[in-house]
Amino acid sequence: MADEANLGRLLEHLPLGIIQIDARGLVVRNNHLVPADLRAGCRLQQQHPAALSNAVHKALAGENALYEGYCPSTDAPERFLRATFLPLNDGKQVHGAVGLIEDLSSRRADELELHTSRLRNRLLWAQSALAMIEWDELFRVREWNPAAERIFGFSRSEAIGQHAHFILPDEARRMVSLEVLDALLKQQGGSYSLNANRHRDGREILCEWFNTTLVNENGQTLGVTSLVQDVSEREAAQTHNRYLAEHDELTGLYNRKYLSQRAEHAISLASAHHPLALAFIDLDNFKHVNDTLGHSAGDRLLCQLAARVKAQLRAHDCAARQGGDEFILLLPDTTLPLAGALLDELAAALAAPCHIDGHEICVTVSIGVACYPQDGEDFDTLLRSADMAMYDAKRDGKNTWRGFRAPLRERASRQLLLESALHRALARDELSLHYQPQFALEDKRLLGFEALLRWHSEDLGVVSPAEFIPVAESCGLIAMIGDWVLQEALCQLSCWQAEGLSPVPVAVNLSAAQFLQSDLSERIARALDAHAVDAALLELELTESVAMQRPGEALEQLAALHALGVRVSIDDFGTGYSSLSYLKRFRLDRLKIDRSFVADIVEDHEDRAIVEAVIRMAGALGLKTLAEGVETPEQLAWLTAQGCDAAQGYLLERPVPAGEATAWLRAQAAVAG
Numbered sequence: 001m002a003d004e005a006n007l008g009r010l011l012e013h014l015p016l017g018i019i020q021i022d023a024r025g026l027v028v029r030n031n032h033l034v035p036a037d038l039r040a041g042c043r044l045q046q047q048h049p050a051a052l053s054n055a056v057h058k059a060l061a062g063e064n065a066l067y068e069g070y071c072p073s074t075d076a077p078e079r080f081l082r083a084t085f086l087p088l089n090d091g092k093q094v095h096g097a098v099g100l101i102e103d104l105s106s107r108r109a110d111e112l113e114l115h116t117s118r119l120r121n122r123l124l125w126a127q128s129a130l131a132m133i134e135w136d137e138l139f140r141v142r143e144w145n146p147a148a149e150r151i152f153g154f155s156r157s158e159a160i161g162q163h164a165h166f167i168l169p170d171e172a173r174r175m176v177s178l179e180v181l182d183a184l185l186k187q188q189g190g191s192y193s194l195n196a197n198r199h200r201d202g203r204e205i206l207c208e209w210f211n212t213t214l215v216n217e218n219g220q221t222l223g224v225t226s227l228v229q230d231v232s233e234r235e236a237a238q239t240h241n242r243y244l245a246e247h248d249e250l251t252g253l254y255n256r257k258y259l260s261q262r263a264e265h266a267i268s269l270a271s272a273h274h275p276l277a278l279a280f281i282d283l284d285n286f287k288h289v290n291d292t293l294g295h296s297a298g299d300r301l302l303c304q305l306a307a308r309v310k311a312q313l314r315a316h317d318c319a320a321r322q323g324g325d326e327f328i329l330l331l332p333d334t335t336l337p338l339a340g341a342l343l344d345e346l347a348a349a350l351a352a353p354c355h356i357d358g359h360e361i362c363v364t365v366s367i368g369v370a371c372y373p374q375d376g377e378d379f380d381t382l383l384r385s386a387d388m389a390m391y392d393a394k395r396d397g398k399n400t401w402r403g404f405r406a407p408l409r410e411r412a413s414r415q416l417l418l419e420s421a422l423h424r425a426l427a428r429d430e431l432s433l434h435y436q437p438q439f440a441l442e443d444k445r446l447l448g449f450e451a452l453l454r455w456h457s458e459d460l461g462v463v464s465p466a467e468f469i470p471v472a473e474s475c476g477l478i479a480m481i482g483d484w485v486l487q488e489a490l491c492q493l494s495c496w497q498a499e500g501l502s503p504v505p506v507a508v509n510l511s512a513a514q515f516l517q518s519d520l521s522e523r524i525a526r527a528l529d530a531h532a533v534d535a536a537l538l539e540l541e542l543t544e545s546v547a548m549q550r551p552g553e554a555l556e557q558l559a560a561l562h563a564l565g566v567r568v569s570i571d572d573f574g575t576g577y578s579s580l581s582y583l584k585r586f587r588l589d590r591l592k593i594d595r596s597f598v599a600d601i602v603e604d605h606e607d608r609a610i611v612e613a614v615i616r617m618a619g620a621l622g623l624k625t626l627a628e629g630v631e632t633p634e635q636l637a638w639l640t641a642q643g644c645d646a647a648q649g650y651l652l653e654r655p656v657p658a659g660e661a662t663a664w665l666r667a668q669a670a671v672a673g
């Protein structure tokens with residue numbers, strides 16, 4: 001009994017579970033370390049993993065047996081057990097077995113964790129997109145993963161044992177980097193750096209480094225582990241984006257946004273002693289280059305010109321492309337006279353011929369200049385002032401520069417007012433035509449009318465065409481308005497026809513925008529058809545400068561109009577620069593001598609000489625002549641004596657509303673009838 005008690009105590013103090021099994025496989029005794037499901041009363045050959053039952057069976061058959069595996073448990077998560085079964089025999093036969101049970105659950109979990117973490121590390125090492133490098137305490141490569149091979153181009157075998165030198169770009173940076181490495185070994189924990197490195201092929205690459213110093217439990221540095229990523233492309237993209245944020249992509253000049261920041265800074269430094277000028281440059285007739293040679297040629301021209309602008313600048317000046325064919329210059333420490341001198345030099349540099357696709361292109365520019373502080377105290381105001389001055393330069397014949405003047409501001413706001421009112425004018429039916437009679441000088445017979453546009457604006461009152469036609473031209477409304485004039489004049493002609501009046505031709509002014517429409521003759525043919533008006537009753541007037549703007553195209557356009565049967569006359573003749581050879585080839589009917597010559601023919605012998613020459617030249621080319629703006633009987637007499645064919649002017653009749661023109665025709669019909 002005492003032995004039994006001692007054995008019981010011993011079993012309770014054993015550091016492992018122990019069970020006694022009888023010959024039937026029934027657990028008859030256990031200590032407290034045995035899991036509940038294996039304690040006394042449980043039959044081990046039933047309801048347990050087969051391998052466990054087999055081990056018990058084997059022990060009861062007289063052999064030592066081992067089971068290692070999971071064992072279900074009702075009181076706890078499944079356990080991982082090692083059970084060793086030893087048969088108990090009395091020398092003759094086996095009458096049971098002893099099982100020694102070790103619960104290996106937590107050791108097993110640790111092993112599993114270790115195993116999976118090793119696996120994970122191996123996978124990470126092999127498949128990581130980041131280079132993983134292990135350095136020893138002398139900064140020699142201890143490990144080098146496939147991503148490192150990819151990023152630096154050195155294979156693992158080439159890299160192992162190499163000092164960090166081998167991926168540093170050049171001597172100077174090597175020194176710096178080595179200092180950084182040294183510091184890294186001394187410090188503990190992690191660090192980040194962005195370094196220039198060298199690829200095996202000699203290329204410089206930019207890498208991000210995340211380093212961790214490896215230290216043992218005694219604080220001794222064992223080396224460094226680095227995670228590295230090649231950020232060359234990302235950095236290049238960011239650098240490019242930064243460049244784009246400040247530059248014009250086409251020309252490489254700065255963009256307006258950047259220049260505005262520079263200007264605001266310069267303004268903050270400017271004072272009476274350090275004035276500042278802003279120049280707005282617009283190429284003259286650049287559209288023509290795009291239209292004739294194409295946009296790619298236009299782009300190359302802009303690049304050539306931008307390079308010349310850059311070359312002309314002083315060190316502290318700044319040039320930007322505002323867009324299209326517009327450039328802005330910021331000229332710090334510059335007064336208006338100095339800006340003028342600089343811009344004259346710039347214009348001369350830009351005027352030198354450019355060679356594009358075998359074409360020689362000569363460019364002129366119109367420039368507006370605004371000065372701080374008198375023309376604006378911030379960038380936007382200065383730019384607006386320079387823009388207005390540039391338009392002033394355009395109005396003054398282009399190819400020049402103009403400084404800002406206060407009246408330009410009023411002019412610009414009037415222009416804006418006119419523009420928005422003009423947009424409403426057609427819809428509100430505010431436009432009408434007046435008709436100015438034209439007479440034969442030989443017998444004072446009514447030859448025809450010139451249709452002249454009138455605008456009675458609800459908001460602005462009567463506005464002269466001399467004021468609103470240029471506005472309509474600049475804001476792109478002129479083609480639509482011109483079309484309305486054509487329809488209205490043809491409508492009037494067809495009314496006169498319907499009334500049985502024998503109508504006379506009506507002359508309609510054609511703007512440049514209309515004359516350059518590629519389908520102009522088709523449009524006119526359709527309009528004539530729609531109003532059932534004979535083409536011979538329509539005369540189209542285009543100014544000399546419009547005809548000569550693109551003489552090649554004008555030649556074709558005029559031939560098409562001539563084929564339609566409409567008449568064409570050149571308006572304001574003498575004010576442009578007609579090429580006589582083109583004039584000879586243009587299909588024209590009449591030259592209208594500009595009223596600026598007619599005004600002075602009595603007193604000014606030069607104007608007289610010009611008018612005489614025009615009349616003779618027209619006669620030689622088989623063209624009729626009409627003198628505009630005849631205001632005095634002396635002018636009329638002189639023109640008649642020179643053989644001018646026709647005249648119009650206040651002396652003879654002012655432009656009259658349609659009703660009065662109709663009355664004219666009726667009176668004429670009455671006299672004839």
Ligand SMILES: Nc1nc2c(ncn2[C@@H]2O[C@H](COP(=O)(O)O[C@H]3[C@@H](O)[C@H](n4cnc5c(=O)[nH]c(N)nc54)O[C@@H]3COP(=O)(O)O)[C@@H](O)[C@H]2O)c(=O)[nH]1
Pocket residue numbers: 436450451452453454464465466469482485509510511571572595628629630631648649650651655
């Ligand atoms: N594209 C279009 N342009 C048009 C149209 N209608 C007119 N215009 C152009 O506007 C400018 C001013 O025209 P307007 O104020 O109508 O002046 C015309 C005549 O009234 C004026 N004129 C006629 N006789 C005399 C005169 O004896 N003295 C004098 N001082 N002025 C006179 O001349 C203008 C006609 O000019 P022109 O067209 O050159 O024959 C003017 O440039 C018009 O062309 C339109 O529908 N479309």
